[in-house]
Amino acid sequence: MNWSKAKTVLIITFAILNVLLYLTIAKINKPQPQLLSRQDLRSIEEVLLQNNIVLKTTIPQETEPMPLVKVTREIFDESFVLENFIKSQKYEKYKENRYTIFKFEDKTIKVDGISFYYFEKSDKFKDMSSSQKEEYVQNFINNYHFKEINVQVEKISQGKEVKIKYFQTYKDYFIDGGWMEGKIDDKSFEFSKSWFGSVVMEKAKKEVINAAYALLKLVEIKTDAKPMVVKEIKLGYYFNWSSATKGEAVPVWRITTQDGNRYYINAYTGNFEEGK
Structure with a gap:
């Protein structure tokens, strides 16, 4: 024993x-x-x-x-991408596992119905200061109506990279699984979101x-x-x-x-x- x-x-x-x-x-x-x-x-x-x-x-x-x-996830599907990002632009679309992927200009978007991912590569980020990078993340969120009210915010600046994380809350409790993140460095910008659109x-x-x-x-x-x-x-x-x-x-x-x-x-x- x-x-x-x-x-x-x-x-x-x-x-x-x-x-x-x-x-x-x-x-x-x-x-x-x-x-x-x-x-x-x-x-x-x-x-x-x-x-x-x-x-x-x-x-x-x-x-x-x-x-x-009771929670209901925010939906990110093909219609969401076409209406908010692609519009009349030319684009390439293909499937990869559970994701539908859209490529247009120097941008890539991936959706699987309940999560959203955006990637943009550009030289315009090269000379941005940390505060300008943070402002770019905030403007992207506001311009594409990703902004949320009930959030806990965490900002991380390391070297040339600025990362802002948003965690979903409800009546001061965390709602695990509800989050979004903007990350930007001198070469590219990434944004991801998975959120509960309704919490009752x-x-x-x-x-x-x-x-x-x-x-x-x-x-x-x-x-x-x-x-x-x-x-x-x-x-x-x-x-x-x-x-x-x-x-x-x-x-x-x-x-x-x-x-x-x-x-x-x-x-x-x-x-x-x-x-x-």
Whole structure:
């Protein structure tokens, strides 16, 4: 018998039971949300450390009941490209796997119904400053009506490349799978978008699990001995049907590691949804 593994399982089990017991008693005695004590948090961090999982962020504690949300993807098809970009220009069109590809002048557009990609190569980008490149991205978004309101923006400038990322949000929650990105350097400009054109919150709300439970789930998921550094844990929505045009997005805890991997824990059930 592997006593080291058995010991780890017992520690995890007792840690989870202690947190469950604490929250259950708190909920019975007081109607308002309860926070984990420092000792509870230290116990959780110790279990994670014993499994080579290091926290570089605080554990969120306050949560509210959340509903499912109905989402419908924005459609990017041949009609969209012809009406907004090609118009009366000459162009070449062909299929490549799931994509329909359009080539005209020094530009390329790829669509697959639910995602859009644009590429333009030109010497006009050569002498642009970083601020001019950023302005070019913004103008492209505005001119072709890609602009969205509920977004979180991330700007990255590295060398001659400027990249602006937009992540879809709804009532301050992230909607994973809704994003767009503009990237420009001295030779070319690229733009990509995949978005939910409609996000509707359902009426019924359910309690969600504590972030601590989601973090402890990493112990079960982790399969190697390499250190895992957690830089963020955040509550939001996840739609796990990559090719579907509509459906229900579920509340999840999204755990992001320092190397860029993401793990999604269902906030209703505590089940592992996906890691990437």
